[in-house]
Amino acid sequence: MGMARLLIIDDEKNMRWALSRALRSEGLEIFTAGSGPEGLALLREEKPDLVLLDLKLPGLDGLSVLRQIKAEMPLVAVIIMTAYGSIETAVEAIKAGAYDYITKPFDLEAVKLVLARALENQSLTKEVAYLRRELETRYSFQNIVGKSAKMRQVFDLIERVADSQATVLIQGESGTGKELVARALHYLSGRRTGPFIAVSCAALPETLLESELFGHEKGAFTGALTRRIGRFEMANGGTLFLDEVGELTPAVQVKLLRVLQERSFERLGGTERIMVDVRIIAATNRNLEQAMREGRFRQDLYYRLNVVPITLPPLRERKEDIPLLVQHFLAKFSRTNPPSNGLAPPGGAAPSGGHFQIAPAALAALMNYSWPGNVRELENVLERACLLCSGGVITRECLPAEILAAEEGGGSGFTLDIPEEGLDLEELEKHLILKALEKSGGNQSQAARLLHLSRYALLYRLEKYGLKKTEKPDSPM
Ligand SMILES: Nc1ncnc2c1ncn2[C@@H]1O[C@H](COP(=O)(O)OP(=O)(O)OP(=O)(O)O)[C@@H](O)[C@H]1O
Numbered sequence: 001m002g003m004a005r006l007l008i009i010d011d012e013k014n015m016r017w018a019l020s021r022a023l024r025s026e027g028l029e030i031f032t033a034g035s036g037p038e039g040l041a042l043l044r045e046e047k048p049d050l051v052l053l054d055l056k057l058p059g060l061d062g063l064s065v066l067r068q069i070k071a072e073m074p075l076v077a078v079i080i081m082t083a084y085g086s087i088e089t090a091v092e093a094i095k096a097g098a099y100d101y102i103t104k105p106f107d108l109e110a111v112k113l114v115l116a117r118a119l120e121n122q123s124l125t126k127e128v129a130y131l132r133r134e135l136e137t138r139y140s141f142q143n144i145v146g147k148s149a150k151m152r153q154v155f156d157l158i159e160r161v162a163d164s165q166a167t168v169l170i171q172g173e174s175g176t177g178k179e180l181v182a183r184a185l186h187y188l189s190g191r192r193t194g195p196f197i198a199v200s201c202a203a204l205p206e207t208l209l210e211s212e213l214f215g216h217e218k219g220a221f222t223g224a225l226t227r228r229i230g231r232f233e234m235a236n237g238g239t240l241f242l243d244e245v246g247e248l249t250p251a252v253q254v255k256l257l258r259v260l261q262e263r264s265f266e267r268l269g270g271t272e273r274i275m276v277d278v279r280i281i282a283a284t285n286r287n288l289e290q291a292m293r294e295g296r297f298r299q300d301l302y303y304r305l306n307v308v309p310i311t312l313p314p315l316r317e318r319k320e321d322i323p324l325l326v327q328h329f330l331a332k333f334s335r336t337n338p339p340s341n342g343l344a345p346p347g348g349a350a351p352s353g354g355h356f357q358i359a360p361a362a363l364a365a366l367m368n369y370s371w372p373g374n375v376r377e378l379e380n381v382l383e384r385a386c387l388l389c390s391g392g393v394i395t396r397e398c399l400p401a402e403i404l405a406a407e408e409g410g411g412s413g414f415t416l417d418i419p420e421e422g423l424d425l426e427e428l429e430k431h432l433i434l435k436a437l438e439k440s441g442g443n444q445s446q447a448a449r450l451l452h453l454s455r456y457a458l459l460y461r462l463e464k465y466g467l468k469k470t471e472k473p474d475s476p477m
């Protein structure tokens with residue numbers, strides 16, 4: 001990574017001079033402006049990574065400058081400098097998208113720490129861009145995305161069994177990608193030019209399901225006015241995907257077993273034996289083995305179906321796949337419905353429209369959630385966030401409350417109880433830090449992780465609130 005670029009916007013000449021001098025020695029390339037309009041012009045010209053912005057500027061005020069910066073370059077981290085005691089303005093600035101604030105007078109070490117943290121956070125954003133490229137090349141298999149060891153095992157297994165005739169049983173919680181795997185198996189097999197037919201065994205009552213699967217002759221039952229071809233026949237030469245196979249009634253289980261044994265069946269109300277060449281892939285989000293032990297699922301059918309078991313792990317057991325999946329879905333939504341005010345994807349121009357991006361804090365929140373609805377839930381959350389976010393960047397505000405709540409509560413391992421009368425921002429932050437230190441037994445690295453702060457950022461705040469020597473506070477409030 002090249003030298004980071006910092007733009008300082010402050011009307012006080014001495015301040016610009018002192019900051020440039022101190023920060024240049026930190027290896028930053030520095031540009032300075034004495035007013036809002038001058039700052040905005042430099043922003044467009046120099047495309048800095050970071051901006052240090054004085055809130056009190058003559059003419060175009062700091063907040064307006066901030067809003068303009070965020071509208072033009074949403075990923076630039078803007079750090080606000082504000083006078084001591086004007087916490088309301090600082091809060092307003094954070095709401096307008098500022099990365100952080102420092103109160104004047106400040107010492108330079110504090111400024112360096114905030115900048116270091118902002119840069120670290122930006123490298124996370126860049127990491128995300130890097131992941132996107134990885135995704136396109138290595139971690140995607142037939143549209144199935146994943147880099148975790150568990151998913152790579154699944155990929156291996158798919159590759160090994162796809163081209164055989166073996167029946168496959170795919171198990172996994174709802175939304176883990178069972179149908180996606182079933183399709184991959186079909187399209188990697190010699191049957192790829194044949195049909196892929198899916199039937200949900202849960203959707204229909206028994207008679208209708210039987211007719212759906214095996215078809216019926218005219219007059220087979222009331223309402224059977226014409227002959228009907230069933231799914232088994234339609235799938236001839238291809239793959240039949242029996243979804244939610246755990247829901248099959250005992251009668252249909254028997255019939256299915258017969259087809260699997262004999263590769264032939266009769267239509268309802270018919271006598272002709274129909275031979276089919278069909279590969280069966282079954283899926284269920286139930287524990288079939290348990291259903292079998294409890295007598296709800298036939299043992300012989302279970303063994304017929306479970307020739308090759310593929311188990312999809314829940315998303316919470318492979319959180320390292322989340323950033324990759326996020327990129328995958330953002331790319332997908334950018335293609336179908338690009339953000340109007342969006343950005344070109346890093347490392348290349350978008351063919352048309354912009355490309356959705358995610359703020360590091362939002363990604364952190366997604367990483368902390370337990371995803372009971374697995375990948376499908378993640379996809380839905382992102383789709384909604386893409387609709388809600390402005391400027392093509394998904395921030396925490398675009399995420400559902402339950403995800404943010406999980407992060408503050410269970411996710412981080414400690415809960416925040418805000419007193420009825422509320423706290424101001426600094427009090428709240430102090431309170432959180434003390435809570436985290438208490439939780440971590442005074443271990444600062446661990447506390448920083450709980451707070452989603454870098455260690456530097458925590459140290460800076462410990463200093464700021466005079467908590468520095470208190471490695472282990474004995475009375476945390
Ligand atoms: N590893 C993955 N990579 C990319 N997309 C995925 C992945 N897993 C699931 N998806 C997407 O998530 C959604 C749900 O997947 P799918 O329908 O295959 O799940 P399922 O296990 O069949 O769920 P259910 O049990 O609820 O039917 C789909 O839009 C699918 O494309």
Ligand SMILES: [Mg+2]
Pocket residue numbers: 178179243
């Ligand atoms: Mg499904």
